[in-house]
Every structure is written in structure tokens, then in C-alpha cells.
Amino acid sequence: MQTSQSFDDPAAAIRWAKLLDRVGPIEAERVLAAQLAAAPEVTMLTPWLHRHVKLLGESVEEETKRKYRRIIDHSITPFFNGNHLPVDAVTPDLDVAWVEWLAHELGNSPKTIANKHGLLCSAMAAAARRRPTPLIPWNPCADTKLPKRISREVDHLGEDEFELVDELLAPFWRSWWEFGVMSMARPGEQGALTVGDINRMTGAVSITKAWKWANGKLKLGDPKSARGIRTTFVPLETVARLDLDRDASAPLFVGHTGRPVTSIRFWDEGWAPMMDRLRALAADDSTPFGGRKGWEGLPYDVLRQRFGHLAKRMAAKKLTPYTSRHTGISWRLQDGEPIWVVSRDAGHSSIAITDARYGHISAAASAASAEAIAGRLPRLRAHILDLEQARRRRLVRLGQLGEIERVAGGFEAVWMDEHGLVRSTVFIKYDEAVDHVAEHEAGDLLAAA
Template identity: 35%
Template sequence: MSSVRVCTRKDGSVYTQVLFREFDPAKGRRVQASVSFDDHKAALSWQKILDQVGPEKARAMLAAEETVQGEKTVTLNDSWAETYISGLTGVEQATRNRYRRYMANDIGPAMGDLPLPALCAATADQNTVVQEWVNEMEADGVAPKTIANKHGFLSGCLRAAVKRHLLPFNPCEDTKLPKRRRECVFLEPEEFDIVYEAAPAKWRPLTLFLVTTGARYSEATALRVGDIARNVDHEGNEFWTCRIAKAWKYTGTSDYKLGGPKTQRGYRTINIPKETVDALRLAGRNKDQLLFRTRNDKRIIPQQFHNLCWKPTMDQVAGRIGKRPRPHDLRHTCASWMLNNGAEITDVSAHLGHESIKTTVDVYGHLDRRSGHRASTAISRALVRTAVQKG
């Protein structure tokens, strides 16, 4: 551990030395070293960094900070992160609270006291502080999605700092994030039949609705009876639609509130199969009543569906179908059924309410083999003129 010593020069000025030991390659051993500061507060701040990251990284960060001439020292902890969080627009209060928890529990302890320019300094292995923070979370077994969420917040925070000329560049932009290890699980229609028949009867309508609409759980359980509508086309054919314009939102407490869907394109009207409508038994129901509800006319929370329906059903059938999907995999299954039965990927994107077609392609593009078939057919035509075909 380092120590601090206040000293006086011959001219009477006072300065602060931070004393520590570091490895000297020339001598092959650790030796006493020091760094002096005219500002006592700056010395204490650097001492804290030194004890946290070690002499080599601390010196590199100090050098990076000194390249930003005349810039006031700003850290994530003392002001910038809160300034950024407070200034965000178009976000729920629960989101602000989550960001503050990221700062208090994850980012603050790791790099919150470092001057912002120091976050751009490269370490001996050419990593930034941000990359090493990500690596440490991965080594501790933090889920890739959780790492991506925390890194995404930090990246937005530092991007704003760049715009304010507090940073030369955003060190998050080149960070390599761990890949998500959880693969989507797709059920074949016959496999879903097994799941459906094993599910408790009272939960079957919700299970069928999730797989045939691809709605997110938070969207499906926010629907009212009146959101399901009977329609007739110009030829007199009956069809049914569902208007999705609400979803349950986490508030940071045990309470949830109704808000909009996850994305702007999440506001959508989708067609639903008559078989699904029949299972809902809408006749005689109040239009303002929750479509899926408890006996007390309350929303069905995810834990209820998981504990009372999904887990016991999976315990019963996982061995038979050779898979153990999550409830969210019903949404993936819906997409796979659409693609395997002639729907275009743009149709799937609109149906699921993805903000971007890129999301749909990235997740489900491998299921649509029509483009692959066209490619292989074109290659076959070319081979007709080669020695391969001629024998």
C-alpha cells in the first residue's frame, strides 16, 4: 500500500508526495518510488487510483490526464455520471434507478474515481480500463447480457463526455464484449403439441397465445379483452386482430406499471389465428377486463406462469422432446413457424415489433433457407458449363 507525505520546498511552497514501491527491471526487484503533486487533493485522488490499479497503470493514467491541458479534472463518481443520468430524456424513472445501481455497485468501484481522460490510457497489455473491467466481469461469471447492459450505459455516458470535450474519444467503442452463450430454442409443431398437452388446462390459452402471436410476455399480459377484434374483409371473410400498444414496465420496486411496448415499432396490430381466439373464450367477457388474469382480476406475474405452469411442464416433457425452452422461446418458435411456412423476414420483423430488420435477420436469418437455396441453384447453373458436370 502507498503512503502520503507533505513536504516543504526551500522557497516555502508545499507539495505532497505519494510514496509506493514498484518493480525496477534494471535492478530486478521492487524499489521505493514517489510522485509529487502541488495539489494535495490531486495527490490523494491519485493515491487512491494507485492502490486500486497498481503503479504501472496509475502512471499511464496520470500521463493521459496530463495530455489534456487546462481541462478540469472530472470523474464519473464526483459529477459526470449523475449529470448524464439526470439529463437523460425519454426514459423511465426505473431506468435511471438502474443506471445509478450500475454506478454504485459496478462501475463506480472499478473506475469511478479515475479522471475521465485516464479511461483512455492503454495498459501494458494494450487494454483500456474499460476492457479490463469487462474481462473481470466475464471471469467472475457475470452473464454476457448483463455485461452488455452495463457496458451500454457506460458507453452512452462516455459518448456524452466526448461531446463535451471531456474525453478525446470513447474507450467503450472498441471494447470486445463476451458473446451470449444462450441459444434460442425452437419447437417443432409436434414438440409444442407435447408441451401444450402437458400444461395445466388453465394455462393453455396463455401458452397458445404466446406461441401463435410471438408477443412478449409483458405485452401479452397487459392486453385487455377489447384489444382482440373481429374483422371482415371485402370478400366477407372473417379474421381476427390484436392491437398491441401496452406492456408492463418495471419500476425499480415490486410494483409494475403500464407503459408502451419495448420499441416504437412495438406498437402494432397483428393477425391472430382463429384457433387461438377460440381458446380465449371471449364471449360474454367485459372488454376492459385483462385478457389473462388471476382470480382476483390481477395481472399474471412472470413468476406465477413460470412456477405454476412452465417449470412443472418442462420437468415433465423435457426428456421427451430433448429440449428445455424458456417461455421467451415461444416467441422464437413463432418466428420459426412463420419463416418455415412462407412468411418473408420483413413480415416476421413487423409481427414481432422489432425496432430494426437487422435484429430479425441477426436472430432468425439462418432459419430462412430460401436465399440459400437461390444461391446454391445459381452455383449449380454455373457448374453446368464446367468439367464437374461433364464428368
Template identity: 30%
Template sequence: MKASIHARSRADGTTAYRVRWRADGKQVIQTFDALGAAEVFRHNVEKWGPAKAYELAGVSDVAESAGAYTVTDAAKHHVDHLTGIEPGTIAQYRRYIANDLGPLANLPLIAVEVTTISAWVQWLETERKNRGKTIANKHGWLFAVFARAVSEKRIPKNPCEGTKLPDMTPEDEPVFLTRAEFDLIHSTITPHWRPLTLWLVATGMRISEATALRVGDIDPRQKTARVSRAWKAKRGEARLGGPKSKAGRRTVDIPDRALAVIDLDRPADQWLFVNTVGSRVTYEAYYKRWYAARLKHKIACSPHDLRHTCASWMIAAGIPLPVIQQHLGHESILVTVGTYGHLDRSSKRAAAAAIGHVLS
């Protein structure tokens, strides 16, 4: 890659030194106040590439590129144009922009490479002290930012593809219960709470979705449940809102055994699941019973792991990941593949068999 330096006089009488190079057919400009800094930067661009040149220069030592469309610009543009997302999720994304872009924030979008993303992941781990799951969440969001930039033809490819992320800590890892483990917990939990426990593993719903269902959301003839609400926590108070994302609004097919444990002979506006006094189910009330049951059998898992377990049982039965994505209400197939792809041995065996057939 070739780069050049051009001096330009400013209105105040000082001189600006502009390093120019071309990336993917577009001219990129980085401005410096000192010729020496510009020379070093030009040399590093030619020897190591733009991303490493920025890294060596240090973001704080580099003036903002003239007219450059930065990672921050792309992130704000992405968040501003999201639809069907809960306000709380949007607020979280804006916090990512403010606090978590770090060394990426002021880089021209076109200068970001795979190694730049790797350095950012290291920064999250060492400077922000983020754990594996948190880093995976932030990386997934940034992947979507760059994916939009690719679709808008601002950059040729997504630099987040193929990033090696830190391993999750044991408490971050999803737990996939065996049928025997589930049966132990299900048979031990207080009888009043067994229908909800079976429903969660049978449908893969989030507990915030299942406990927001009303009797009228169930169609026993079609054997479906319409998910259109979920409980949200705001300042310690619960409120009803939409599901986690647009894809979370979905119609879920219900197995016969799950239909058999619910009482539909009630007014349509009543909660499908209620506590022992007939009021709505809170997470705290359910978790108290769940914790006692799983502790008795020394099985380390959370109620959310029933959702993971549902997915793992589907995969074991040969259900394709895109179908599971729709069933669980994942916004992106990347979430489904990233969480459960390693369990899908049948698809991998089929892929290997297909290549073997070509070679035979």
C-alpha cells in the first residue's frame, strides 16, 4: 500500500500535513499538525497497514480525519435506524457507544481491520474488565453495526467476522439439561410450579415472556401460543412491554404435553400462569422454588437454562438451526449459531458427507 504526504496552509497561518492513501478504491485522509508525525504515520501505513498505523500512533495523538466516517458515526447511525427494539435495549446500545468503543471510537470506518477488532476485544477484557459473555454481547452488537455498513456499501466486508472471543466463565456458559436432570428438578419443585416449569422447557420461552401470557394468547385448536408481551424491570419495578426484539413477537407451536398442563377454561384476559394466591408470577417467586429443587440434586442451572435445554433437545432431534431461531425469537441466526451451533453435529456430518459424495 502506498501513502503520500501533502502540506496544506490553514487560514490561521499554520500548516497541516495530510497523509493520503487509497483503501478499497476510496481515498482516505489523516491530518497531522507536525511533519514528523505525518512521516511516521505514512511509513507505518505502507509497512503495516492503516489499522496498525493508527494503533501505533495512539488514537489520542491523531487528529480527527477530515470528513472521515468514523466507527462512532456508524454506530450512531445503526442505532438510530433500528426498529422493533425495546427502548431499554436502545439505551443499552447508546451506553455501548459512549463507554465501550474505546480505541475504535475515532477510527475511520474504512481503516478498521480484523486485527483492529481483536485489539478492541483485548481492551474490553483488560481495561474494561469485561467477562466472556459481556464481550460476546458487545461484539455481537458491533458485528451488526459493521453488517449495516457493508449492506450500505460503506465498507467491503465485516471486520468482526471470525473474531476469536475470550472463553466464557463457567457461570456464563449455558447449561443443557439431560432429560433425567430435568425430570429430577421437575418432580422436586413444588407441585403448583410444575406446569410453568414444563412449559418453559417445552416452548423455550423466556420466563419474562411465559409469565406475561394471558389465556387468550393460546389457540388450543392450532396448538399455538402468541408471544407479544414480556415483563421488563425498570428501577426495580416490573412493567409490561414488548419482547426483547422484533423477532421476539412470534407464534410458538406447543406440544400436546404442554397444552395438557394449562387451564384454559377461564376468561381470556387472565394470566395463563399465576402464583399461589392467583396473582401474576414474579421471577423472584419462581426462582425461590427453582433454586430449592435444583439445589437438592446439586444441579447448577438457572430457569433460563430451560430455554437452552429446549434448543438442545430440538438440535438432538435434527431440527435445523433456522427453525430453532424462529422458535426462540432470536433477532439474528448468528445468536442461534453462536449459542447452539457446537451442538449441531448432524448438520456438520451431513456437510462432510456431501463433500465425500462429490469426491467418491
């Protein structure tokens, strides 16, 4: 068995030694044979990848193509020695070794690996489709198994948490925050809106453009996907907070200098100071709330009394300007709005994306389905297994039996007794209030059910 190779070019010897270390002797010998057999006109991997990106033309934005070229130069060429490796020398084994290299040597996340591999895979597929003569007979990257992407549940806010953020923002930024939640718009889309994009009579919002980065600068372009061009609706109460008595072409949101608000400006001037105040409130630090700091909101003592119990919990969440979007989507799903409607209004490219990221939140429809199918079971069985009380507790939680309101002292349970009189009691724990209403409510299901 051959245990060495001779090279006339020292650089070629070094490149082959690195390949040998990465993929082992059998695969390295095969690659070397392909390189030695390659005629001068054979297409090498890196030039083909760059040509593939160029041929994407207007279907891909220039900023995206710039990112693709960086991936080619920094993540593909160094491993494959792409300027010296023929396209037809790429094999499934070599592709797998590259994926492992990205994960273990470069420390790339599963999502980043999927993005980089997607570029290589699409270029190899194009090489196999090339006519009249394909560069390769088939796509060696098509069946490569990639690291699993475990989606982290996005952090969204409850109503009291939304109110806390609203109070901690400087008053100037509160309309931006509320609009982001109610419209579910991406920050880049929200900042690109003009006065004419809002219908003050109906609350319709026409989203047709977005701020994007291109060559290190912000420019107006299309939304993230084709479905990003959409019309959604916000409450008229939200519309009332907007300054619409201006020219239709004027930016909807402008900063203190009169320039359009971008996501970067909101982060610097609105969000980051709010997060500083949130962390201070969680740490019982009143410093950011003094008059010398220019604070225009509620006094520190009032904030601490109303929201002190929330601050520590919220400070542990991963909060970003996109939290407004996540919260708006989550609220709509919690309220039972069909997921396809939420997906459309949020501008997701497919319902699958909405379901993958937020489907666990959409409990209302699942609970209603379970309640409907329970009617197929014999009533006697429900009593024997003591399921009736569990069914009533579920209806209470869905707001369809009695009422439970959060109050200063805990949770107020409201129910109608057997005489038709409305009663109420405050419980410290939510579950205790649910159990009490489920046991004592004598009225019918609420009409909204």
C-alpha cells in the first residue's frame, strides 16, 4: 500500500497534506487522481461557485450575493482548496467532511451551516443541470444530513409585560412600540412606512418596502419575501396615536431630527435606554429615573410598586426590538385567530414557518377541537372518570365559563350562583380561582364561546 506522494510544487504538497488530514488517505488519493487527470479546461470549484452567484442575476439582491461571495472565499475555498479542485471531484464524503469542519473547526451553528451548505448544494445542482453538457452527472450534496436545528421558543410578552415596556420607553417611542406589536411588522418594514400607507378610517396598513443593509449602508428595498408585501390592520386606538396630518409621502415615524426612524435608530435612542431602565428596576436602582437623566415617565417608586415583581423575570428574557413582532403574533394566536391569517398578516413566506416558531402558542384552536370531539364520548363515561370537572376547568381557562381577572391582590373569580346572583372572591393563586369558578358557576357558557 502506497504511504507517500511526491509533488513538484511545495504548495501543492502542503494543500494535499491538509486534505489528507481532513478526509483520510482514501478520499485524498481519489481527489489527487481527479486533480492530476484534470485537463486545463476543466472547471474548478471556486470559479464555478462565483459564476453561479453571478448567474443568479436580478433574482437575488446584490447584498445577498456579496454575502454568498464571502461564504465562498472564507468557508468553502479554504477547506476544498477550491481553486485547484475540479467540480466533479466533490463527493458526498467530501461534503460530509466539510459540514463537520464547519461545525467543529469554525464553530458554526446549525442554522449557519444550513445556509452555507444551501449555497454549495444549489451550485452543484446547477452544475448538474448545465446544458448542453452537464459539469457533473448528479448533485453530490443533495442527500447530506445536516446538524439538527432546534428552534428556541421566541420570547413574547404578556399584557402586563407589554405595559411595563411601554412605561419604560421614553414617551416619544411609545407609539412606535405599540404599532410594532399591533401590526406585527418587522422593524425594517415599520421604519419604511409613509403616512400614505395608513388608512385612518379602517386601520389598514400597506406594507410594500423595508430598510435593508447593502454594502454597509441602509437602503429602501422590498420586504423579506414575496408574501412580505401585504395589507394588515391595526386597532383604530393605535392609529389615533399616529401623526397622520402630514403629506402622504412623509415618513410615518421620524426621529427628533426629522429623519426617518430605522431599526438602528430605535435601538440606540429607544430600546437600549429602555433595557437599561429595566435592568435598573430589577436591581432596585433608581439612578436612571432621576430628573437629571431626562426621565419623562412615571416616578421610580410608582414603577417599582406596579412592576417590581415583573422586572426580574423580564430582565432574564431575550428581549430585542423584534419582541414587538413576536408579541403581536403570539397574542393573535392566543386569541384564536387562524394561523393562516396570522401567517399572512405577519408576512411569513409560508404557514410552515409560522407553525414552526409559534405553533406551540396557538392553544385556543386545539382546546376547542378537543372540546368538540369530547362530545362523541358517552356522557356517562365522562362522569364515571370525573372528567366533567376537568372539562369545566378548561372552559374557565378559555374564558368561556365565568370570569377571572388579575387584580392587585391576586386573581378575582367572578361567577353566577344557582339563584342567578353574581358573586366574586379574590384568590392568591390562579389555579384556586379556576377551581372555584368551575365548581360554583351555575350559568351557561358565555355567548362568545
